[in-house]
Amino acid sequence: MANPTTVDRRLVHAADLLHRRPDVDLRCLFGPEHGLRGSAQDMVRVADGADPGTGLPAVSLYGTTFESLSPTPEQLSGVDVLLFDVQDVGARYYTYAATMALCMRAAQASRVRVVVLDRPNPIGGVAVEGGGLDEGLENFCGLYPVPQRHGMTLGELARLYNETFGIGCELDVVACEGWSRSDYYDECGLPWVLPSPNMPAPETALVYPGMCLLEGTNLSEGRGTTRPFELFGAPFIDGEWLAGELRRYHLPGVLFRPCVIEPAFHKFRGQRCGALQLHVSDRRAFEPYRTGLAVLAAVRGLWPESFAWRTEPYEFRADVPAIDLLTGRPAVRQAIDRGAALDEVVRIACGGTEIYDSGRDRALLYD
Numbered sequence: 001m002a003n004p005t006t007v008d009r010r011l012v013h014a015a016d017l018l019h020r021r022p023d024v025d026l027r028c029l030f031g032p033e034h035g036l037r038g039s040a041q042d043m044v045r046v047a048d049g050a051d052p053g054t055g056l057p058a059v060s061l062y063g064t065t066f067e068s069l070s071p072t073p074e075q076l077s078g079v080d081v082l083l084f085d086v087q088d089v090g091a092r093y094y095t096y097a098a099t100m101a102l103c104m105r106a107a108q109a110s111r112v113r114v115v116v117l118d119r120p121n122p123i124g125g126v127a128v129e130g131g132g133l134d135e136g137l138e139n140f141c142g143l144y145p146v147p148q149r150h151g152m153t154l155g156e157l158a159r160l161y162n163e164t165f166g167i168g169c170e171l172d173v174v175a176c177e178g179w180s181r182s183d184y185y186d187e188c189g190l191p192w193v194l195p196s197p198n199m200p201a202p203e204t205a206l207v208y209p210g211m212c213l214l215e216g217t218n219l220s221e222g223r224g225t226t227r228p229f230e231l232f233g234a235p236f237i238d239g240e241w242l243a244g245e246l247r248r249y250h251l252p253g254v255l256f257r258p259c260v261i262e263p264a265f266h267k268f269r270g271q272r273c274g275a276l277q278l279h280v281s282d283r284r285a286f287e288p289y290r291t292g293l294a295v296l297a298a299v300r301g302l303w304p305e306s307f308a309w310r311t312e313p314y315e316f317r318a319d320v321p322a323i324d325l326l327t328g329r330p331a332v333r334q335a336i337d338r339g340a341a342l343d344e345v346v347r348i349a350c351g352g353t354e355i356y357d358s359g360r361d362r363a364l365l366y367d
Helices: 014-020 096-110 154-163 202-216 239-247 288-302 322-327 330-337 342-349 354-363
Strands: 029-031 057-060 081-084 113-117 171-174 231-234 254-261 273-280
Touching: 081 096, 096 113, 096 154, 113 154, 154 171, 154 354, 202 273, 202 288, 202 322, 231 254, 239 254, 239 273, 239 288, 288 330, 288 342, 322 330, 330 342
Parallel strands: 029 057, 081 113, 113 171
Antiparallel strands: 231 273, 254 273
């Protein structure tokens, strides 16, 4: 299970390294959302094919249905070990953790051993922020009720999913050497490879646990610009006015710069949009989820006739508003709609983590 981040320090892809080894019988390669070696945009189907580097079958685990997100028993037949090695960004919505969990479920059913090669959480493993999932809102950007900023590595999440959430597969996690929970990615001495097309830098990952919420609205989250998720806007927004409103919330560790964007693709392609850029001034004080909720509340309050929640299908579900899938709690949307104070919105948004809280410490691997 690999993608473009599956590389060593010399940026050589692990599939190529394993394929060259005479003592390894590499059978096939699985790719998550965005593709095994490519750069497909968000929610764009990736087709199966042959891997150009090794010639092996390249199986996409991002198709058109929820069922297409898991390996089939046929694909796992004759396989002894499913090796999972991709870079996460530390946010529940990022779909690689869900792909890992679905692979673990499939492996358990087919009695295949799972080995996770762990990688650092690029936004550190200390801060935790966010809430759980109401029953029935499980989805591909949130299979289990872990907080939006979960403060764990993929290897730790695998242990949490396996034990606390009961997957029960045969699991081994190969831990990182030298990583401490307080380390951010730029303190690791490792090259940054884009985990997905709109995650160009570790700074993007830092704001993503809050600014991904904009995917559930008619606001541009900055796709089609050079700084997605740090830039956001819409044609109806006055950046100066919005910046002033957000300053009233006294959000820690972040400044807002009014600007104008013109996305090259995605929402408002080619349209001039009033916008803001987030500048994180103190990343250890910064609260990305609270900041994202504040943006939604401020825009909804200033432009109630223009702002709208996304109604199109989102991550294989059409029965629930996208924002409810992202927050995991419809009460968050309802509180914002009625103009509740930000503290109340955050309180509602950050509930429901009891199961996560009960199992997190047992799953942790690093000090």
